[in-house]
Amino acid sequence: MRIALAATCIADALFPQAPRATVTLLERLGHEVVFPAGQACCGQMHVNTGYVREAVPVIRNHVETFAPVLDGEWDVVVVPSGSCTGSIRHQQAMVLDRAGLGAQARTAAGVAARTYELSELLVDVLGVEDVGAWFPHRVTYHPTCHSLRMLRVGDRPLRLLLAVGGIDLVELGAAESCCGFGGTFALKNAPTSAAMLEDKVTNVRDTGAEVLVAGDYSCLMHIGGGLSRASTGVRTMHLAEILASTREEVR
Template structure:
């Protein structure tokens, strides 16, 4: 099994711990992971803003970077959805079928839900729009979280509502974006959760920013970091 990590530009630049956690988790499950150094942005920001030519250039570069790999795993639902849903239209149909968001790779390909994690905290799960509506991740993330020892999973009110980030939407419509983020934060705080987790650090960046500005103690944490945590190597 030849597996490559598509870490994504957001994780590479802002949340490298998520990439490290993904590799640690997969290696613990017996999967050897490569990291093609030529990878860069998947082109989603350009595509969503209407710059199809620039998006196609990045799609070609990404496809070349991951040539020869049986599976490409990414801890980002939005980037996985970009590759799966739009690369064929940009002239790169071959990469989409080999690209998996982390939780679907764990459940569908490796066939595991109990990954040996330990995380003794009260956790709420936010299903991001791309994971929910495009990838249709369904119960996969919840099944993985429910199998984590010590973890108490609580229901998030309005879980299926957008957090308001939406990539360039947050830049073009900041007032609406922040209002939606505050709704999501109110729901998280109401659960009494210590941690709000998700599978997209772009959404968690937005929600986490609102949490900090509101002075709330709830932490926004990527699901990969929870699943990688053990008693010997707890989440820091």
């Protein structure tokens, strides 16, 4: 399969290990991964903050960049982020349609239909749960809000993690509770966000895990800051990083 990678702007700028691991994993499974050079932000930050008009050119760029998936240049688009996948699937066509760009809105809907979050792609499209990974560490999983509630990925990430060799996967208490990030929510409602983060950090610490894993580096950035400030010694990793790990190269 030929797969186009939408790296996300936060990963491209701050956490390139997630898209890199996505490429490593998919290539190991025998697929070709391409990186469309014109990609930038998907527009989620603008829309979620109320700057819908300003989001239009950003979204148009994303749609135009990944439109070749509709002509068969690639089979699908993969995104190592539930949050950005949710925006692509549920916001982009709506914003363009409301801006009077009906034709581009239809193209956006078509692109969105061929776009998958990483665990969706692996389980639903590629039909694989055991990706041949090896990660001999105690791990706990945080289901991010957008992947859980908007994409409804369900237990797909857990099924992938349970198939990892050597892993000690432990349940996170109150796992489905928000970590408090919520994009600009953490800035606009800092005291509430900090209180939510404190609860999440306590629950992570209580697992005795060495590693906290999630499918969004935005949430991992937020939780990771709390874990670091609390001197827990727990490190954060994206799902792709663990799935890309092997006996020869444990991350």
